[in-house]
Amino acid sequence: MKQMIPGLVAALTLLALPAAAQEAALPVDPETTTAAASAVGAETAYIFDTLLFLIGGILVFWMAAGFAMLEAGLVRSKNVTVQLTKNIALFAIAGLMYWIMGYNLMYPADWSINLWLGEIFSFATLDPVGSADLENSYSVGSDFFFQLMFCATTASIVSGTLAERVKLWPFLLFTFVLTGFIYPIEASWQWGGGWLSEMGFSDFAGSTLVHAAGGFAALAGAIVLGPRLGKYRNDGRMQPMPGSNLALATLGTFILWMGWFGFNGASQLAMGTIDDVADVSRIFVNTNMAASAGAVVALILSQVMYSKVDLTMVLNGALAGLVSITAEPLTPSIFASVLIGGVGGAIVIFAVPLLDRLKIDDVVGAIPVHLAAGIWGTLIVPATNPDTSYVNQLIGIVAIGAFVFVLSFIVWSILKATMGIRASDEAQISGLDISELGMEAYPDFVQAK
Template sequence: MYSSVDTIWTLLGAVLVFFMQAGFAMVETGFTRAKNAGNIIMKNLMDFSLGSLVYWILGFGLMFGATNGGFIGTPDFFVTGDYSSSIPSAALFIFQTVFCATAATIVSGAMAERTKFISYCIYSILLSAIIYPISGHWIWGGGWLSDLGFHDFAGSTAVHMVGGVSAFIGAKILGPRIGKYTKDGKVRAIPGHSLTLGALGVFILWFAWFGFNGGSTVSATGDDVLVSMASIFVTTNLAAAAAAVTTMIITWVRYKKPDVSMTLNGALGGLVAITAGCDAVSPVGAVLIGIISGFLLVASIEFIDKVLKVDDPVGAVGVHGVCGAAGTILTGVFAIDGGLLYGGGFSFLGVQILGVIAVIAWVAVTMTIVFSIINSTIGLRVSREEELAGLDIVEHGLESSYADFMPLISSEAATTTSTNDTNDTIPVKRVNSNPNAKMTKIVVITKQSKFERLKEALDKIGITGITVTQVLGCGMQKGNTEYYRGAPLETNLLPKVKVEIVVCKIPVSTVIDTVKKALYTGNIGDGKIFVYDVENVVKIRTGEEGYDALQDEAEAPSFA
């Protein structure tokens, strides 16, 4: 007899864990550059799709089939065996499938922006079919680590550390992105194109993590299980919150401002760390695990980036590898039943450490072999030209993932003209009624954040005809030093707005004084004003030139 409550709860957990794919996709897309956004989305889609198939064909049997010496399960091709308990075999299978996909997708972010799509597909298949299931068998399939008493309730090691170690090996073999390090080894920050997307991904992951950890009870019947479920929700949330706050404080102290992307990673690091012992620690223990993971996260991301020179765009190695290992080991310290701080001695802690070391060794060796073979055959990395152009256009023929934000003109519109939009009569050129009137072009370059203040000031002196362009640039001072994930930002090109005005009646000095008053703060970045003589102006609709072209029919102020 199956339990309908247990089955529904397990399936709901599977749905939530599947939703984590969207969270990972948003985090990885937001923390990388726009020219690779489509490639990131495609990889997250395909690692789940390919992983689902190969895990069904081979991986599930290797993970949960009858154990062979405690090291590998008996293959059960296409999952035909009976694995039911209070839930049907199919419910267990789909729940474990989404866990497998999580391990695979972690690798995508660390190797983003320079990996061949076909190579990614190949190693994602091998990870899902063989590497993840075998170490998973040791922990969850009745293998040797399970027999020793190794505790990894929802996968800090089984899922996240496997992904994190794979990500480190892949990123190391792949090499850094072009421009990430100077010739003398100095780190250059390469900011992601959308912290908004990154934050959305983190909130999705935090939400779905309650299914990741809570759903791992695979049961929702009985008072003890219900109490455990509620406790798991509490410890999961507290660890994430504590890690996020800790990371914010650390970056605030180190970088003089709280780092947004690092703090987002901090929340994820706390979630990863508590996953192993979410059922075994108290709320206080969860907070302490979160605090420790916050410190480890910042230190590991900086160490990996600055010392090891491994380019990990999204911090996957620190979040999943380091925090996954730490959380598993800390379970041996803070577990209420058998933890070091609760009189359990070093035995349980020793098993936790042994399990972490064993899985690291397994994944490091096998993934090194996989990546090396791929690299020496079809190649792991795209060419320099392809990387600079962006993987969207090179790998997928996608001009931009944000096409609606670009002015597009169809070939048909460019070569044909509607008779309703044209007039065969060309306006007669009119004589300039005031040939001595001086026309002047004023160009203002300033920060984007100051545009509205400038526009309001220009409106007050009668100037509403302006041309605004978003540009990139910098002054001689190179701007103030800012930090992204602990690395100083190159300030050679900063986002600016360029405002262009042509005036005739309104005195140039009035415009300049108005602009200065609106923009002045006394700090670097207030902007500059450029003044040019204008030889002539022609209004296309009427043919008017010079002074007359700057006037409209209502005799508005003289500007265009």
């Protein structure tokens, strides 16, 4: 039997030769082959680009939980429930407003002023069921989902700064304006193909477009609203008001750190080639190194300046490092990323007491982290990215800052004059949880009044 097997194999091989020769002789159309290969490549790129947007969007969504935990930990226990309510409400409002008007304002079909204004109240739409447009290289739904998360993040920045003395409903009304109108317009100048993009301004994932913009809106609100009751005493000294739960604040920071990989990594906007995937991994590394450097610098400087390490400074140092690298996480080397993030951590240490000297009350340190570090990260982009310049970067920062700050100041002033934005002294003493919601985050504990 074993001797018959080689002969059988040889016979079958001879029988197959004519068919193989016939197939080889068939004419091959190079254009058809190239078109088929291109279609397969386009479909593959579409799948992976869309997947990048969806996974990145989920990670940035998780940052909403990070903001909620960070703020819940850094406010006093009598204000925790209101802070949590604000965070889930602002995210929901951002989702609706970005759908109603924000998305199409940010990505207008035409930049002529009349047609662009026509995008107001122009609802975002999705691809038809069961279809895909390969010309976009990713689905409309994935783009909407991903960009919405950035819009909501901008509003989250404002929430922490104004904690413990802003009324709930005026804050939510401001969120309607910020997420539906202010943020989409300034973001369109760069990411929507507007004038900043044409000029050569560069902000890879939003150090200025998202973080500094949120910081400018928060700064305007803090100025109009004023500080918390008892924060700055008549003798000129600042009264410390420690947060309720540093464990929650630390958890929130780690969640934000994790979500930032989606924030920066998915801003590559493509994962359809091996080069894109390599760049995404490079962004992950640089993002992590900048955060690490920011935390370590804040750790060391807080020990030097205050004789003891301040955990809240370390947490904000890590976040400042993340904000700093967000404007350009791709082109820097690891060493450059460490330097950029480290300077961000140092900025927090010096900016926090500066705000107190100016009597600008920022409960969670969002202005130093997002505004100051965001400006620094955007300004330093030309050091590693030769495609832009310091002049262009400065023009972009000033334009976005002026637009967001002035409009935010006007909106806050109107809300103050019409319905009032500041909780009463009695409400601040008893806590906004009781005065605004009638419920407490920690009802089983006696609250210090």
